[in-house]
Amino acid sequence: MQLRYAMTGLVVVLSLAGCQRTAYDYSSNASAGPAPLTAQPVPSVQGGQLPPPTGSSQFPAAPTTTPMPGAQPGAMAANALDITKESMVGSWRVNGSCDMFLTLTNLGSGSRGGTRGCVGELTAMGSWEVAGKQVLLKDRSGNQLGSVYKTADNRFEGQTSTGQSISLSR
Numbered sequence: 814m815q816l817r818y819a820m821t822g823l824v825v826v827l828s829l830a831g832c833q834r835t836a837y838d839y840s841s842n843a844s845a846g847p848a849p850l851t852a853q854p855v856p857s858v859q860g861g862q863l864p865p866p867t868g869s870s871q872f873p874a875a876p877t878t879t880p881m882p883g884a885q886p887g888a889m890a891a892n893a894l895d896i897t898k899e900s901m902v903g904s905w906r907v908n909g910s911c912d913m914f915l916t917l918t919n920l921g922s923g924s925r926g927g928t929r930g931c932v933g934e935l936t937a938m939g940s941w942e943v944a945g946k947q948v949l950l951k952d953r954s955g956n957q958l959g960s961v962y963k964t965a966d967n968r969f970e971g972q973t974s975t976g977q978s979i980s981l982s983r
Contacts, residue, residue, distance in 0.1 A: 893946040893962035898924070901941070901948060905969075905981040907931055913981065915941055921955050934958050934973045947971075950979075 898917070905913040911931035918925040923942030928935045939953030948969065950958045961971030961979055969981040 894964070896943050896946055896948060896963050898943045901943065903983070905983055907935065908980055911935070913938070923949070923951060933977060934975065
């Protein structure tokens with residue numbers, strides 16, 4: 814038992830021996846600090862006018878979206894599968910590049926929904942609803958942005974009201 818107390822005491826003494834005061838001592842000699850650095854030469858700077866931008870615009874032309882041939886915005890495939898509102902709830906990957914979140918919280922005539930990381934029309938999405946075999950995607954004012962229909966388990970296809978194709982998957 815005595816050895817146990819001796820070892821404990823030895824450990825305490827050794828741990829306290831490693832401690833030191835880390836506060837700055839203001840009474841020490843202030844001139845003992847490091848010497849200032851010498852200035853380095855700087856190359857001369859040149860000035861002048863930049864050449865005018867080439868072309869008629871400094872920005873590239875915006876891409877155009879053309880509706881799919883023979884398809885109407887909101888149209889669905891003849892082989893669309895049945896949809897339940899409950900099966901839509903959760904997170905969906907849109908076109909493999911952004912996320913869509915669908916809830917059962919009521920918002921106007923539909924349910925609350927939204928997107929993260931999407932571009933274009935889908936950034937304004939605020940609600941959704943199931944109408945027959947289609948899922949209607951709407952903005953926060955209730956205007957339809959697009960629609961999708963079920964093509965396979967956990968897979969939906971459709972397009973926005975301007976004809977941009979949409980695919981949802983999980």
